[in-house]
Amino acid sequence: MQALLLSLTLATILAYLWYASLLKKRTSAIEALKVIDSRIDMRLTLFTELCQARPSYHPLTDDQQAQLQQLKQLQPQHDWGQPIEASNVTGGSLSVSIAAWQQIDQGLEALLATVNKDKLSEDKLAEYLQLELDFVHAEDFYRKAVDELNSGVKIFPGAAVAKLARIAPMPIFDQVHD
Template sequence: MQVLFISFTLAAILVYLWYASLLKKRTSAIEALKVIDSKIDKRLTLFTELCQEKPSYPRPLTDDQQAQLELLKQLQPEHDWEQPIEESNMAGGSLSVSIAAWQQIDQGLEALLATVNKDKLSADQLAEYIQLELDFVHAEDFYRKAVDELNSGVKIFPGSAVAKFARIAPMPIFDQVQD
């Protein structure tokens, strides 16, 4: 009887520890998403400021580039994802849509920056923009690692049972989202 009680207690402790581990990994991924959201917003705003007309630099963007920037600005509201994460994380949920929009905005901004004449842009703002771009990449890498750990923990036993009970689902990785 005592062995059964000890076994049950140890199993309960292991399940709780697994649960706490899954929650910590999911929280890390959510924090990375918040940073990614913030960095992409700041990059889009700063790029718009960088490319505003100035007396020293009239018409910094061609009509084509301006149209691309406007397209990216229209994508911005699409990347807002709702909480709680459980509902927005389902297949085709707002988290997948947000990640796809972030990817499109990131790639679009990279392409636009490559085509803009950087010589006439503010050096300080350009340096800040490049730093934001690096911060975005680092946050994306952190998110990818956190989600890899979370998804591994959710897929193996006893994590699969604990995750099902606690409503913790695997989260999408940037590379897995379809454009």
């Protein structure tokens, strides 16, 4: 009887520790998403300012202006205001947000590669490049946190604990396709 009670106590402690670990990993991933969201917004705004800093010089062609407008139209798609439990389902708003972030990031990289950087403000360009680097670091941090979370959710006893706690695997940037 004591062995059974001891076993149940140990199982409960293990389940709680696993739950706390999963919760910490999910919280880390959510914090990384917040950084990614703010950095992509700041990059889009700063890129627009960067290209309009000198009125006499317009670095963007009409085609590039159209591409920038398309990226700005994607901006509302990456806002996921739902709780993570509701948005983290297949095809949920988190997947849509990640896809929009990827499109904006790739579009901004492509536009910056085609702009003549010699006539742009050096300070704003340096700030933009720092935001781009911050985005990449936050994306890497998110990917690592999600890999750990998804591994913890898929193996025993994490699968049982995650199901009870309603903690689901989260999508990573590489898994989301346009």
